[in-house]
Amino acid sequence: MTTHTQTQAATDADAQLKARHAAMWALGDYAAVAREVIPGLGRVLVDACRIAPGQDVLDVAAGTGNAAIPAARAGAHVVACDLSPDLLEIGRGLAVEAGLRLDWRQGDAEALPFGDASFDVVMSSVGVMFAPQHGPAADELVRVARPGATIGLASWTPQGFIGQMFAAMRPYAAPPPPGAQPPPLWGDEGHVRELLGTRVEQLTAQKRALPVHFDHPEDFRDFFKRTYGPTISTYRGIAGEPDKVAALDAALVDLARDHQDASGDMVWEYLLVTARRT
Template sequence: MTTPLKAKHRDIWASGDYAAVAADVIPDLGSVLVQAAGVGPGQRVLDVAAGTGNAAIPAALAGASVTASDLTPELLAAGEKLAEARGAVLDWVAADAEDMPFGTGEFDVVLSCVGVMFAPFHQAAAGELVRVCRPGGTIALLNWTPAGFVGQLFAAMKPFAAPPPAGAQPPPLWGDEEHVRELLGDRVTGVSARTGSVRVERFAEPGDFRRYFRDNYGPTLAVYRSLAGDPDRTAALDAALDELAGRFRAADGSMRWEYLLLTATRSGGPATP
């Protein structure tokens, strides 16, 4: 059953053009996660909050049997076209990361690349990641850090956005190692975590970033739409995003967006089936 909150989230991610954002800004990020998870032929892999398949498609091309799940059918439809163009065969399933329609222990590897972090109730989503992974299987997550560029983007937008529902937690907390360790708890072992960054060269000037994200990135687009008719607050948001992009911009115009990459083994069994 779709709740008003889930419908709102689905509409946010269906707006704009996330397929373009993934392709233009972070095209290789999913492959980083797939490699870190050791995905290979014969494995049953679930990509949670897969979007347009940034990690799911490379996992399928690595020979795994892949299911890509996401709350937003429009993203799955776009991903299916991308997969076909790249010769990747996988299943696309509309699913809520906090209540997935998959069996307990169904997958050998459970992935999420800057996806599950946007499920508002972190503990519920973490519980589902663990539940659907078989004992001895791998959970691998790549999420934007709070102090990195995207974490600071959400901090910059917060004063202009509607307040979150009671009990919801900020997405960038999934980029904090201790937070994720607490979410997964003793249901996993062998946790390994490191920070990395993606080099973004798409935006020559701070204003280029602001305009691109205003038009294409669902969460930013939603905040701008909420300010329609209020030119002063719109101008203040413009200034905040320009300041942010300028702060993270190197002398050559590039940016570094930091992420946390965390892998763990599901407790309760050997590392191989």
Template sequence: MSTTPTAPVAAGTDWVTVKQKHRAMWAAGDYPAVVRDLITPVGEVLVDACGIEAGQSVLDVAAGTGNAAIPAAVRGAKVVASDLTPELCAEGMREAHRRGVELYWHDADAEDLPYDDGEFDVAFSSVGVMFAPRHQRAADEMLRVIRPGGTFGVLNWTPEGFIGQMFQAMKPFAPVAPAGAMPPPLWGDPAYVEKLLGDRVESVTWERQQLVVTHFATAAEVLDYFKRSYGPTIVTYRHAESQGTAAELDAALLAVMNDHLTVVDGRPTMHWEYLVLTAKRA
């Protein structure tokens, strides 16, 4: 059976520095609050989609603070939660302790996982691996550590949904991406993910769903929250301020946030689209 080769390293890109910047980006602001306030429910969705059961060995790639890893451990799985950013792992440890579950936390790069071939029954990622800059390398690594017949699963923001559109609006104001890095929302396109996986998987299933968010009353509140709490937005604003374009960035993001904020049953509501995709390792 043929396999998809690992993507070549782009000439001239200092990936050590890139990864250091990624760590700093996700440590900026308050991503643990984003998880608590907004995206905790999607972790359970991914755990359900992967059919996690007691006794399975599970790797959560780019786990953040464990919004999928912790529910998997609650079900009795033997979970390793790995992430590039130690600050997020530390917060995940505290949350797991609060919930009375045990799992192993490991600082690790999604593009260079320090695990054996076929070590896990399941490898999944909830809005995490999509931010690894070299998508093919990250997909290759996730598949490598899954045993034959094991489960691959991802839950990612779609290009068409709110988060995807927010990244599109930020792109003209953000630092230039390093050569070889790919836009995160591509992971929300099922055809793109299937191409990354190639013929190394079978029984691929996917579905687009919506995260319902009722945390904000106005678009201005959404903007303020992301400027204060979300690492990618914080880094983009730092660059925009250095270029004198922060006001234009405000306008671009407010337009997206207004488009996605509606009133449902008298309550301001947002719907954030995401893709859930699972497959079996061939």
């Protein structure tokens, strides 16, 4: 009875955590981030995975379809899966506007609602990296991939701009749940190799640079305060502490200033990984 009670409590806590994560990503306007800041990232991943007409493709933690929609445009049969129904609904509308048909499915990256060996390509563009438990998420990527399938990932690196942004926000954010690992670890080649292990072969990893432009450092800060769920959530947590708000404001402006050139251009580093399921 005690074991059952403890198991049920753990299950309930996990469900609550996932509900909070889904709500966090629905804050603000992630579609604007995908459209205005990282519009080309999904296309890069699709090209790296060599997605072809007729393939069965799964985009994990797909958001509003930054990679899923280009994959469908390439002629693949695409399932876009995400924890947040709000983001899926936006993506569904964008696909309709583009005249493309995709299957939009709500699902947890740590427990994907698909059978074993279901897809020719399993990919994620700065998405699965935000699942709290890296091991179970990696296990799921492999499980749903057919033998010989391509697994493709684009993830922000720990030392790159977004990795440093999360480091700057960490002192002001709520503590992570027990066992959760930092998202930018997916941008470390050694970590990804350890997660996937011998279940994949021909793994290649390249650090790439995404060009991003904001006219002023304050424009970056204000845009992310308005649109990006993790940043919005962090500010909400310190809303009653003006000194902390001012300190985080300054930290984000300093970060952007350190990475911008005179014209406002920045490069955001990410790790592009492709591998073949053994």
